[in-house]
Amino acid sequence: MTVRVRGIYATALTQLLQDAGHEVVQASGPIEDRFDGEFADERAAVTVTTTGDQQGVGVVGDSDIADTITDRLTAVGRDTLHWTDPTPEGAIYAGTVTETLGSGAVVDLGDGEGFLPYSSSDERVETDDALRVQVVEASAPWTDGRPVLDTTVAVRGSLLTLVRGGTASTPATGGPAMLDLIAADPREGWSVSWESASDDASFDALAEALDAANDRGTAIDDALDGADDPADCAPACHDEGLATAWLWFGRESRFALDEARRAVTATMPGHHRVKAGDRAASAAVDYVEALCDDLETGETDFPFAVTARQFGPQVGGSLSLGHGKPDGRLITLGSGEVQSVDDDGTVTIEREMHAGGSYDGLGVPKEAGDIAETKVKEGRWWYPTVYRDSDGEKKGTYVNVCTPVEIFPDTARYVDLHVDVVKHADGTVERVDDDELDAAVEQGHISEPLAERTRSVAAAVKSALE
Template identity: 80%
Template structure:
């Protein structure tokens, strides 16, 4: 199958996917320079693109092809996790406007909420209106953004797009004459728009892309042919769109991707780890690799101390706990002040807590003046938080078991694996939430090998605390 890859993981993923027999198409200049053989500029069945926060990738495309790509990506490491998007790219909905904001409206799709920019609707929308919309930009589950919607129904691609209700070819890059050249026409009732990538594509590739787009347009027409008016059916999904899956790479997976990239070009230890933590670091990483043909390799050679001094975190600054959940959500537990940063990757933060409720599993009340001291160590599968009252008396210790911690400049990231260990103020040690981990495995949110690792870590931590 054909796959288009973009972003900081492109070199590593290009190598892995080519090994699996996939054809990489529409390759970027750097990818073409690093690999032997030519890359075609034909239509991609699947697109793999790095997320805006560079924590992972979105995989969008034809269902069987996308599923095969996702299987390869989640096989990179134990902490590579994937979640299907409930509001996939290209899906067509009738939805109801629930709120109007400054630049657009919030639309209830039934499967979730979407954001409709006012500029993407020909008519003004108000709260309570029913609208027919299409998802044009999906959003990762760990991101707070809503998927972006448009009232124009289209089949969008890198080479060309078809617009429902259009009346013929646009005067875009390919020009009206392109249809005569490739001896093909868009489906009746749809207009064709040539995208920028069509400039480098062969005529055969454009003809194939138009044929595939016509097939998708026919599917959309069939689902909308007998559809009720939006006001009568909302919320409902008329067309499922393209398969859309989000893959999050944990620390182990990023280092495995380093290994794959190193087979192709000079790659410093922690290449993807550093780039995922700070966009400003990308140029520095590229500079180091350009100077060093054979940088030291291996996870143990990751220059945490240098990275932290250059980009953070730093003593006196703040860092948040990016508490990922096995279902893909991200919960920020709050920011703490950095007390110390050690060269071995240990960062100590302190948070002052508000009164109200009790501490999970410890069963003691949260009181005004309580302080939480958290020690995070890069690459460790767990981290402890010690709770003390205003006088410094210990109220208990909570050890969170998680995927390997990554201490980025302003956020420590990991995915919580449910099972945890607590030590009460009287010294009693207790392991908790095994049932939640079991349930996550049963739901398919945590692979069995990752769950086994979590249980092993919890057992070792409990033994150490007793």
């Protein structure tokens, strides 16, 4: 039940996971300072890491424990969505190179595509090559990234790395002397190197980590011994790797994480909301919290106005719509010019439309000179877009129902919940795409409580527009 936590959500997640009976290990310096008691430096069965865009976390590790942690973190809020990664970390594939780029190659894995840096292969890589690769860094589904691959098969961990194809005497940090001290050996045919975190771990912890790595190495050997040559079977999966899941936090979830963090240390309203929106804001948040021991608390105290003035968006700038989908994709709907930023969290943007096609739900043609005016409001479960022609005549209104909107400096982000409400130019109002919401619930992409909230919001919007 051991777990390692890193990133901007670390304090809140440490609190939640400890309350759930998990043992947090290899804690960072700030976490050690905030919590009473010591944290062991032993092997973590699961690692929880904030994603690069700070919108959520990845959960990677032993399947039984990783699944339990994923379920606990999904329960943080009804607008937390999660997905299982089809190309998990540590998985081993026979892949086919489909494209060569400037710094690496795109590899078809069968379950998806991966990116192999040229530096991670000892051989020259060409299009149509078949080769064995391992996922060393998985990629969140809402990003444009591909999982990163390596041709070296290994068991990679925060304390040590076990490499297939070497021997116990292979030079490595710590060297053979470390093996003598812990009275343990790597599996035959594998070499071990010690990561920097091993410096603080006990000999018993290192021996246990090596035992676990050897067990994983045994499973890999069993999967690869006698496996077909990649040229004869690619694309194919030889080993399913570690359990890998992604959680995308919504606005309500971020404020719930604030509450968990507030139980440990001073936490300003919107702590995680601000940090997720702008890296430059992190230092400002830390400074405020270091000065203030008694902060106002709660979602309604989130200082949107001062946050927007300091970091954006600002009038005259641009704001895009980060349109998340319940299956994990993220679609950018284009940027509009910011017309106004109100202290209540409302931002108005305008986009000039191009001719061609028709507007979804409205069925009217897109014409040159059309203007789309969108009003997004921080924390609201819907937002309207009004379409007008070049003369200013209204062509219709489209209301998108979504998870609570978060307005970051450059992007307003949310997850689309399928159901929408449209008001035609003649005043007719209709609700559309309920069937898509039902399908998403059936597929497990949207929970029933979130679906109930969606239907309630859609009904209220429709009533207001009629």
